Amino acid sequence: MxxxxxxxxxxxxxxxxxxxxxxxxxxxxxxxxxxxxxxxxxxxxxxxxxxxxxxDAMAALGRLLADNREDRPLIEQILNELAELARESILELHPASDWNHHEREPARVRTRDDVALANGVRIRTLHAQITHNLPHMRRHLEARTATGVEVRYAPLVPTRMVVYDRATAIVEGDRSDPRAWAVILRGRNLAQPLAHLHDYCWTTASEAADVPGSVHDARLTEQQRTVLRMLGTGAKDDAIARALGVSTRTVTRIVGELTALLGAGSRFQAGVRAARLGWLD
Structure with a gap:
């Protein structure tokens, strides 16, 4: 039985x-x-x-979310059902947020991965590069990659969403409102544009090995972050020195170190590249 x-x-x-x-x-x-x-x-x-x-599974999920319940296990079971119903693709966008810190979330995600992958579903998940600063998330995403999930990273991820078979989408709503923490969109006319958004973000994103400088290796001080932010605006050494209350010589030294660390060809490029890598978040 x-x-x-x-x-x-x-x-x-x-x-x-x-x-x-x-x-x-x-x-x-x-x-x-x-x-x-x-x-x-x-x-x-x-x-x-x-x-x-x-x-209908999506109708059931919609009513469940509208019930204003705190019962996460029930919601997780519904999401499991959606993963089981997928047959072609699951597209995910994940900006950096506290949701990533849920201690049981990785295990639940991997369980859904196993079900979908066994059904021949292609899973592509895109995460904010700042995620690399979280050791448990790095381990989680490496484990997903090992099972066959495709993982990429981008400096900025616009919203959290999951699109199933380009026909159904769940998009994060207002997290401060328990009744509106997720929005459900059904039908290709609604879900397809979001799938296209994912496609665009995916083509401009990087695989883990291609992320310059390995963001998680960066251990910047607040002073270094301030210098980088000001470099990104085109500020000169003397202006940065006045803002920090240090000598111009000190700023010049810090700029040289950061430019070398980032592999940048100019001061301005160093500031821009640091922002792109998520070092300033």
């Missing part, structure tokens, strides 16, 4: 594909397993218990 979660997945797939009722879709299950499968689907909002019919 298969476990309840797997049995529920098979029953739900049968109901969606054949348009059958719950009772008709569970005739092959052992009678003692039917209540558990019913409860599992109902808890995810995937079963209309009164009508005995399936509920």
């Amino acid at each position: 298969v476990d309840t979660a797997l049995a529920a997945q098979q029953v739900y797939a049968r109901m969606r594909e054949d348009g059958t009722t719950f009772a008709a879709s569970t005739v092959d299950l052992p009678p003692e397993q039917v209540p558990g499968v019913r409860g599992h689907l109902a808890s995810l909002g995937l079963l209309d218990a009164a009508a005995e019919i399936s509920v």
Whole structure:
């Protein structure tokens, strides 16, 4: 006898594909397993218990998010279902934020990766380069890469979102409002432009080995960061010295060190490159 979660997945797939009722879709299950499968689907909002019919996964997720619940495990289960339903591609954008620090998130993401990859889904995830400053996130992304997920990095990632099969998108909303922490867009007319946005960001992004200077190796002092910010504006050494309250000679030395560290050809380029690498965030 298969476990309840797997049995529920098979029953739900049968109901969606054949348009059958719950009772008709569970005739092959052992009678003692039917209540558990019913409860599992109902808890995810995937079963209309009164009508005995399936509920669209995205509609179920939309209602769940609108319920203003703090029950993250339920939301995670819905996201797992979306990963299981994907058949072609999953496109992700991840700006730097506190969400990356959730201690259980990496394990949950990798579980979803395993399911989607087993179904032949291509997963492309794009992260902010500043993520390299977080050791646990580096390990997490290296582990994802090892399983077959394609990972790239960009200086600036505009928003957090996941696009499934270029037909459904979940975009991060107002994180201060529990009722609007995510926006769900269904249909290719809505999701396709977001997929194109991901495509553009992807083509201009870098793989880990190509990120100049390995951002996580940078250990800049606040004084060095200030110098870099001012270099990016075109400020001269004497102006920077006055702002820092140090000698011009000290600023000249710091500029030389930073320019060499960044492999920049000019002072201005050093400031711009540091911003591009996320060193000033």
